[in-house]
Amino acid sequence: MEFNNDPVCIKDLEKLAMRVMPGGAWGYYDSGANGEQTKRDNEDSFSEYRLHPRMLRDVSQISTETTILGQKVKTPLGVAPCAMHKLAHPGGEAATSRAAAKNGSIMILSTYSTTSLEKVIAQGNGDTQYWMQLYVYQNRSVSEKLVRRAEKAGFKALVLTVDAPVLGRRLVDARNKFNPPPHLRLENFMDPEVANDPAGYSSSLAYSTSETFGATFGANGDQTLSWANGISWLKSITSMPIIVKGILTAEDTRLAIEHGCAGVIVSNHGGRQLDGALATIDALPQVVEAADDKIEVYLDGGVRRGSDIFKALALGARAVFVARPVLWGLAYKGEHGAYHALDLLQKELELTMTLSGTTKVSEIDESYVYRPANRWIRYAPGKNGNPKKLLAKL
Ligand SMILES: Cc1cc2nc3c(=O)[nH]c(=O)nc-3n(C[C@H](O)[C@H](O)[C@H](O)COP(=O)(O)O)c2cc1C
Numbered sequence: 001m002e003f004n005n006d007p008v009c010i011k012d013l014e015k016l017a018m019r020v021m022p023g024g025a026w027g028y029y030d031s032g033a034n035g036e037q038t039k040r041d042n043e044d045s046f047s048e049y050r051l052h053p054r055m056l057r058d059v060s061q062i063s064t065e066t067t068i069l070g071q072k073v074k075t076p077l078g079v080a081p082c083a084m085h086k087l088a089h090p091g092g093e094a095a096t097s098r099a100a101a102k103n104g105s106i107m108i109l110s111t112y113s114t115t116s117l118e119k120v121i122a123q124g125n126g127d128t129q130y131w132m133q134l135y136v137y138q139n140r141s142v143s144e145k146l147v148r149r150a151e152k153a154g155f156k157a158l159v160l161t162v163d164a165p166v167l168g169r170r171l172v173d174a175r176n177k178f179n180p181p182p183h184l185r186l187e188n189f190m191d192p193e194v195a196n197d198p199a200g201y202s203s204s205l206a207y208s209t210s211e212t213f214g215a216t217f218g219a220n221g222d223q224t225l226s227w228a229n230g231i232s233w234l235k236s237i238t239s240m241p242i243i244v245k246g247i248l249t250a251e252d253t254r255l256a257i258e259h260g261c262a263g264v265i266v267s268n269h270g271g272r273q274l275d276g277a278l279a280t281i282d283a284l285p286q287v288v289e290a291a292d293d294k295i296e297v298y299l300d301g302g303v304r305r306g307s308d309i310f311k312a313l314a315l316g317a318r319a320v321f322v323a324r325p326v327l328w329g330l331a332y333k334g335e336h337g338a339y340h341a342l343d344l345l346q347k348e349l350e351l352t353m354t355l356s357g358t359t360k361v362s363e364i365d366e367s368y369v370y371r372p373a374n375r376w377i378r379y380a381p382g383k384n385g386n387p388k389k390l391l392a393k394l
Pocket residue numbers: 028029030042080081082083110111112133161245267268269270271272300301302303321322323324325
C-alpha cells in the first residue's frame with residue numbers, strides 16, 4: 001500500500017480544486033441547500049462513530065473484493081452520479097469512467113452528463129459495472145428513451161433519484177447567478193428524437209441562471225411520481241434492477257421492498273435538497289434493519305476518508321459512493337486526479353481494515369464500530385469525577 005506524491009488526502013484535494021476551479025462552477029459543486037446543515041452533518045457525523053479494533057490477527061493479505069447485485073467487484077467504493085463533469089475538466093465523464101474502471105469502482109452516470117452514456121460506458125474495461133441514474137419527466141417517453149438506450153449500451157442497473165421532485169434551493173448558486181459555460185452540452189439529450197421532443201427538452205444548457213434552471217428542472221420533472229405509478233412503470237420498460245436513491249427512513253425502505261426494488265441508496269443528495277434532513281450515516285442503521293437482507297443497502301454523502309467507508313460497511317452498507325471527492329480529483333488533474341481520489345480512499349480503506357484486524361469486507365460488522373452515548377460525559381473527568389453532576393451542569 002504505497003501513497004504517491006499527489007495530495008495526501010481528500011481534504012487537500014478539495015483545497016486544490018477550490019483554487020483551480022472558476023468560482024461559479026466551484027460554487028455549484030460545493031453548495032448544499034439553504035443553511036447547509038445537512039451538508040455539514042454528512043461529514044461531521046462520521047466522526048461521532050468510533051472504531052473498535054481487534055489485534056494480533058494475520059493482516060498480511062487484505063482484500064476489498066465483494067459482490068454487488070450478485071456480481072463480483074474489486075471494491076465497495078463507487079462513484080455517485082453527478083451532473084456536468086466537464087465543469088471540472090474537459091475530459092469530463094469519459095475521464096471519470098476510465099478512473100473508475102482502473103480502480104474497479106462501479107460508476108453511476110448522471111442523466112445530466114456532459115458526455116453521452118454510450119461514450120462513457122465505452123471507456124470501461126469490461127469488468128466495471130455502470131449504473132444509469134434517472135430523473136423522470138412529465139413526458140415519460142423522454143425518460144423511457146434514456147432507459148432503453150442505457151440498457152442497450154450495457155448499463156447494469158437503473159438508479160432512480162427520488163429526493164428531487166424539484167431542485168433544492170442552493171443559495172450560493174443564486175448569489176453567483178451561476179451559468180454553466182455555453183459550450184457545454186447535456187449529451188444524453190442530443191439524441192434527435194429526445195432533443196426535438198415537443199415538451200422542449202434541449203441539448204443545450206439553455207437556462208440563464210441557476211434560479212431559472214431550477215425552475216426548468218421543476219417544470220419538466222414529474223412531481224406526480226409515486227411508489228405506485230413509478231416503479232411498476234419502470235419495471236414494464238426495463239429488465240435492469242431498480243435501485244432507489246435518496247432513501248432515509250425505514251418506512252420507505254419497506255416500500256422499496258414491496259415494490260420489487262433491488263436496492264436503496266441512503267442519500268440526502270449531498271445536502272443539496274432538503275436542508276435539515278438527517279446525515280446519511282445516522283439514517284443507515286434504520287434502513288439496514290428494515291431492509292432485513294431482502295435488498296441491498298448503499299450509502300453516499302460526506303465520505304471523505306477510508307475510515308468513513310469502513311464505518312458505513314460496519315453499519316451494514318454493501319457499498320459506498322462518493323461524488324464531490326471525484327469531482328475535486330477531476331478538477332485537479334482530469335483522469336489522473338479522479339483516479340487519485342478513488343485510490344486515496346481505497347488505500348485508506350485497506351489501511352483501516354489492516355489496523356482494525358479485518359482482512360475481508362465480509363468480516364466488517366457492527367462489532368467494529370460504536371457511537372459512544374454521552375461521549376463527553378463519559379470521558380471528561382468532571383469536577384469531582386462525577387458524571388451525573390456533569391450531566392446536570394450541561
Ligand atoms: C455537483 C453535483 C451534482 C450532482 N448531480 C446529481 C445528479 O445529476 N443526479 C443525482 O442523483 N445526484 C446528483 N448529485 C448527488 C450525488 O449523487 C450524491 O448523492 C451526493 O453528492 C453525495 O455526497 P458527497 O458529494 O458528499 O459525496 C450531485 C451532487 C453534486 C455535488
